[in-house]
Amino acid sequence: MSADFASWGRIDPRLRASISVDAYEEARLTAGRDAFLPFGNGRSYGDSCHNDQGRLIDVRPRSRILSFDAGTGILRCEAGVTLRQVLERAVPHRFFLPVTPGTAFVTVGGALANDVHGKNHHSRGTFGRHVLSFTLLRSEGESLSCSRQHNADLFRATIGGMGLTGLIGEVELRLMKVPSPHVQQHAIRFDRLDDYFRMIDRIDGEHEYSVAWIDQLAAGRAAGRGILLAGDHADGACEFPDVPKGLRLAVPFRPPVSLLNRLTLKAFNLAYFRKEKPGETVSTVKWPGYFYPLDAVRDWNRLYGPRGLYQHQSVYPQAQAPEITARLMETARRAGHGSFLTVLKRFGDEPAQGLLSFARPGFTLTLDFPNQGEATLRLLDRLDEIVMAAGGAVNPYKDARMRPDVFAASFPDWRQLEALRDPALVSDFWRRTALHLRH
Numbered sequence: 001m002s003a004d005f006a007s008w009g010r011i012d013p014r015l016r017a018s019i020s021v022d023a024y025e026e027a028r029l030t031a032g033r034d035a036f037l038p039f040g041n042g043r044s045y046g047d048s049c050h051n052d053q054g055r056l057i058d059v060r061p062r063s064r065i066l067s068f069d070a071g072t073g074i075l076r077c078e079a080g081v082t083l084r085q086v087l088e089r090a091v092p093h094r095f096f097l098p099v100t101p102g103t104a105f106v107t108v109g110g111a112l113a114n115d116v117h118g119k120n121h122h123s124r125g126t127f128g129r130h131v132l133s134f135t136l137l138r139s140e141g142e143s144l145s146c147s148r149q150h151n152a153d154l155f156r157a158t159i160g161g162m163g164l165t166g167l168i169g170e171v172e173l174r175l176m177k178v179p180s181p182h183v184q185q186h187a188i189r190f191d192r193l194d195d196y197f198r199m200i201d202r203i204d205g206e207h208e209y210s211v212a213w214i215d216q217l218a219a220g221r222a223a224g225r226g227i228l229l230a231g232d233h234a235d236g237a238c239e240f241p242d243v244p245k246g247l248r249l250a251v252p253f254r255p256p257v258s259l260l261n262r263l264t265l266k267a268f269n270l271a272y273f274r275k276e277k278p279g280e281t282v283s284t285v286k287w288p289g290y291f292y293p294l295d296a297v298r299d300w301n302r303l304y305g306p307r308g309l310y311q312h313q314s315v316y317p318q319a320q321a322p323e324i325t326a327r328l329m330e331t332a333r334r335a336g337h338g339s340f341l342t343v344l345k346r347f348g349d350e351p352a353q354g355l356l357s358f359a360r361p362g363f364t365l366t367l368d369f370p371n372q373g374e375a376t377l378r379l380l381d382r383l384d385e386i387v388m389a390a391g392g393a394v395n396p397y398k399d400a401r402m403r404p405d406v407f408a409a410s411f412p413d414w415r416q417l418e419a420l421r422d423p424a425l426v427s428d429f430w431r432r433t434a435l436h437l438r439h
């Protein structure tokens with residue numbers, strides 16, 4: 001079966017061969033090496049969710065919530081359940097995901113396999129920390145039950161293991177009790193990056209959530225201005241409905257060119273910055289708007305045009321963060337590249353849950369660029385160099401092009417994952433980084 005299993009960057013959106021979970025369960029014992037890769041919902045940006053020399057295992061139809069205990073908040077579900085489904089089930093009982101990325105259209109299996117992080121990494125670590133157990137089907141044997149007590153090596157390797165250790169079947173998660181799913185938001189406008197760095201330790205100490213948007217195209221005196229959005233769950237008296245029925249907009253066509261060029265981005269950034277009053281504004285925000293603002297516009301990635309987009313997410317040590325953050329943004333600006341969504345966040349000191357988890361202590365900057373071919377690739381290499389010289393790392397599940405040496409320096413434990421990899425599974429990302437290094 002062939003279908004469009006594009007990843008979110010849409011750099012190479014061709015038809016891809018796939019197989020159902022049922023068919024994979026039959027085929028796996030006689031499968032050759034490197035023949036398959038599990039596919040969640042394609043919200044990874046590059047080729048870590050593709051295996052173009054093999055077939056993708058389409059996990060999405062496996063999407064049943066198996067049980068939910070409204071007393072303890074423990075939920076069991078199949079790996080193809082989306083975070084949106086989890087929330088629809090749990091929110092009326094005043095439970096919320098303890099960690100969520102910036103879109104709810106991610107599967108539980110995909111969130112586990114990339115050990116994703118959210119706006120509260122400084123208070124709750126990554127997704128994997130809240131996973132109690134899961135089943136893992138290896139191609140050469142039976143389904144294994146994995147937890148911190150049983151098959152602990154595979155448990156640790158699968159969290160953040162990018163789908164390479166086996167097919168995750170069912171997952172048991174502990175959700176977080178909240179007084180309300182909605183959020184009391186503190187929007188704090190800052191005129192300079194220094195102002196952000198001066199307040200962030202205090203803000204993170206005071207609030208469950210915090211993330212900053214930065215106007216990457218602003219130069220001169222305005223360079224580094226932005227808005228810090230901190231927040232906490234509102235109290236139980238909040239009157240919004242538990243699951244608001246929001247209007248979902250869509251990009252209804254595929255524009256022939258990117259609509260996100262330097263000019264439109266400059267105008268958008270200025271308008272977004274000015275939307276907030278100077279100083280701090282406190283308001284109560286519905287949870288879909290606080291956690292998932294981009295989910296309100298379906299297929300927004302199409303705005304980048306037929307050549308797609310690259311995302312660059314890096315993490316670097318706290319001591320050098322003010323300088324490195326400014327350099328990364330200025331390097332992109334000087335290269336003539338504007339980033340639509342520039343997001344800065346401090347990761348907490350929580351030790352990594354998985355063998356190859358990306359989140360680690362330091363600051364993380366995320367930049368999105370329309371694909372302009374060679375010029376963009378050169379810029380991304382330059383950004384890697386800045387990050388690596390500071391002892392940082394580049395995110396593999398946002399990546400479609402990092403060099404093998406950048407990967408190895410970012411994830412020195414990659415050989416341990418290679419040793420535990422299911423022989424039938426591989427990704428295009430793993431082929432061009434780890435397997436390239438091994439040969």
Ligand SMILES: Cc1cc2nc3c(=O)[nH]c(=O)nc-3n(C[C@H](O)[C@H](O)[C@H](O)COP(=O)(O)OP(=O)(O)OC[C@H]3O[C@@H](n4cnc5c(N)ncnc54)[C@H](O)[C@@H]3O)c2cc1C
Nearest residue numbers: 040041042043044101102107109110113116117162163168
């Ligand atoms: C708008 C947007 C915002 C985002 N914000 C964040 C953020 O704030 N923080 C963050 O960390 N990430 C963020 N991401 C990235 C996203 O959360 C991750 O890439 C996530 O892992 C995608 O999950 P998916 O279900 O779409 O899986 P896919 O992208 O299809 O696959 C992800 C990986 O999981 C593996 N996999 C999927 N299902 C299984 C299974 N059943 N068994 C074994 N392996 C499996 C795949 O092989 C692949 O390696 C964002 C992405 C978008 C588009």
